[in-house]
Amino acid sequence: MSASGTQTPAAAASTGAPARHTLAVLVGSTREGRFAPVVGGWFARQAAARAHLDVDVIDLDTVRPYELRYGTPEFEEFAGRIAAADAFVVVTPEYNHSFPAPLKHAIDLLNPQWHAKPVGFVSYGGISGGLRAVEQLRLVFAELHAMTVRETVSFPLAWTLFDKNGEPHDPAPATKAADTLLDQLTWWALTLREGRAARPYGA
Structure with a gap:
């Protein structure tokens, strides 16, 4: 264990468990009546079930990116949460073949905080399941x-796929997809974190 109580990569490797790290889940829709909390909440629960993950849910409806101003405590808090994350999952709907404007603004507010870190996507929408938004992201x-x-x-026609408790009617395919995404994110998060620690990333 490190001085802070966090398991080091070497210690984790000796036990076969991944090293502890932080996953930020960005809920990217702020539209009234949004379905994002259902999809984002479900995925956050999948991630939180993994003992090696510290999950930070960053809901842009609460962050209000258009109101953030450089140097303010609110801006610094948002920037700090992004900087502290080892990996990200962006939960996004598809609006007219693209992703929400507040999500783009939130991403654009920062720069080095994103460098050399992995990003995964959970998307939802109509028949495309939000995949056209993902390609632009x-x-x-x-x-x-x-x-x-x-x-x-990806959840096509997402509003038909979840029950009143926010769980998929058929959980097996969604859980399998989430597990695959989280496995890949863990590999990249730890590999890139070790790389950044060994040498500064030059952008």
């Missing part, structure tokens, strides 16, 4: 020197 994060993982979790 990949371009945005590439510009920010972040590494997007291939696998995604």
Whole structure:
């Protein structure tokens, strides 16, 4: 264990468990009547079930990115939460073949905090399941020197797939997809964290 009580990568490797790290889940919709809390809440529960993950749910409806001003305590808190994360999952709907404007603004507020970190996606929408929004987000994060993982979790016609408790009617496929995404994110999060610790990332 480290001085802070966090398991070091070497100690984790000796036990076969991944080293503890932080996953930030960004809930990207702020629209009135949004379905994002259902999808985001479900995924956050999947992630929190993993003992090695500290899950930080960053709901943009609470953050209110358009109201953030550089240097204010609110801005510094948001920047600090992004900087502290080892990996990210962006929960996004698809609006007219793209993703929500508040999500783009929130991403654009920061730069080095995203560098050399992995990003995964959980998307939802109509028949496409939000995948067209994800493809555009990949371009945005590439510009920010972040590494997007291939696998995604996607919910087509999402409002038909969840029960009143926010759980999928058929949980097996969604859980399998989430597990695959979280496995890949863990590998990248630890690998890139070790790389950043060994040498500064040059952007």
